Amino acid sequence: MCTHVHITSNKNNLYWGRTLDTTFNPFDLGSKVTIVPKNFTLDTQSTPWKTKYAFLGINLSGSTLYFDGVNEKGLAGGLLFLTACTWDKKENIEKEGLTAINSGEIIPWILSNFETVDEIKENISKVAVTGDDILALGELGKGHPITAHYTFTDKMGNSVVLEPTNNGRFRIFDNTVGVMTNDPTFDWHMTNLGNYIQVKGVNRQQNHLNNEAVIAPISNGSGLLGLPGDYTSPSRFVRATYLRNLVDKVSDEEAPSQLFSILNSVWIPKGVECLFEGSDTSNFTSYMCAYDQNLGKLYLRVYNHIDTMEFSLDNMVENQYVNYSIN
Template sequence: MCTNITLTSTNKDIFFGRTMDLNMSMFGEDSGIDLNVKLVSIPKNITIESQLKPWKSKYSVLGVCSKDTTILYDGINEYGLTGDCQVLVEATRSKTTEIEAKGKIPVMGEEFVTFVLTNFKNIQEIRNSYVDFMLTDQPFMYEGAPLQFPLHYTFIDTTGDGIVLEPVMSGGFKLYDYIDVMTNSPEYDYHTVNIRNYIGLENVGVSEKKINNTTTLQPIENGTGYGLLGIPGDYTSPSRFIRSFYYKNMLDTFESDKGINTLYSIFRPLIVPRGLEHANKEEKITDYTRYWSGYDVTNRTVYIQTGEGLAITSKELDNSSTEITYSEIKLDNYIYKTH
């Protein structure tokens, strides 16, 4: 379960953020397989050692990854192309031999964000080429075990253009125009229709009393928040999509120096606390927000906060690096203390 949102400042700078909601350990916080998440810098003009078929990176990339793997959960490249992956249970894959027999290029789903960000400069290039690729059913081997997530993908660029790619056609992709928010299943066209069911929501309260027959109704607290009365508050993906869409479109305008703060604030009601989403009564590890990441697209900078602490780690893309490097993500509760 994940959410992403894109905001644009009055200066036309773009800010992209996502929550990573998962029932697997990412920072050593739970038992079982740990995904060992770090910040990664991938330089251009190096060989990416895919488990399927290696490729050469055209562009440098900064993002969030599982260390010593080709799995990138979200990231940004030197041209500002930014993207992430999220769970889509309707996702499909095909055998590599069948993909190649169709004249298409097989890609592993877990490597797809890495593949796109190291190979494409902007959304138009992806629009021109996405039909050439299909997802293979070859599982990604991680710590000796097969790892395979059903996924769909969001990408944006510095022009404000954005797309959603969903591999629902035997590994082939449907492309949708991105409306600046994304969650999980169902497929994207369901969500874009479902938002119409909440068309009456607004960011204006009800300040005047109403008389129904013989009863006078006085709004509570002068009607603050009444415009959003009825907005779904649960953590299902359709509900998170509704909240994300209307919150994003009701925000006050903001200038670029407030971009990351504004982006972070809109995610606060979307961050899932630990313990609310057990898959079943026997499952002790819950689906919750393992991390939030926010990208200042103009400045090619990522900010990341984990569910383990209040600290935020920031890193700017280094376009001069010549080898893959990893940076630790702070897990502590570092707080400035005053006396």
């Protein structure tokens, strides 16, 4: 599960946001908000590398596996679950002269190395993802690699979706609608939008059914009739796409709240999506966040907190790796 949306303010500044929909609260498992400085060697599950750019993001259990983040150059992105993704063995990848990266470490690799979407497109063919265990989760992470696809947006508004669906090698899609969810793959979702071309942000007018019968709309919002309201990934994609592309542009001061208002439409309450009959385990939105790509700030709302927490790259200490725990 998960939904991504990015929006632009009336001053053309970018805001990247997402919900993280899981069956657990990642902060109960030691996940942290982290600032990683530039020229810092990340001791990853993959081959360690030195960061070119500093970045701020949310990791899994204090590890080098990240859900999302933004770097000092304004590039923001994250991973969303995709069961259609594939992997390959490290030795097979390296035989081709490619770099093998754990699927959860694509986020820090890109944020610490690149400034623009064009740079990502030029370099993503040099890597492929492996299906390694999630070491940060110990026994829980054995045999359960992160199944994900990825989306990034730069400060110029260019956006890309990366899907490792070819033995860990990536297919690349331009994200022209500013939204991503989960399965099926991104191209399927784009095709499916054709089923909703009647949706618009203007109220429908009276319909003269015949010379005597006039049908009038019952209420405002009639232009959105047919917009799906359930929590499946195709429905969330359609709903978020239309809301994102119909809303007015707002000021930079209002933009984080505007982004949260869109994400609220796909916020999944705990308990409404139980995995099977008689189960107490359900998918729910454990957090949603908004990154100000211009200022390098993170606005975070966790499901069991009423307040919005703020973090900033301005709090970076030179050459220091900084962790913030969320209680």
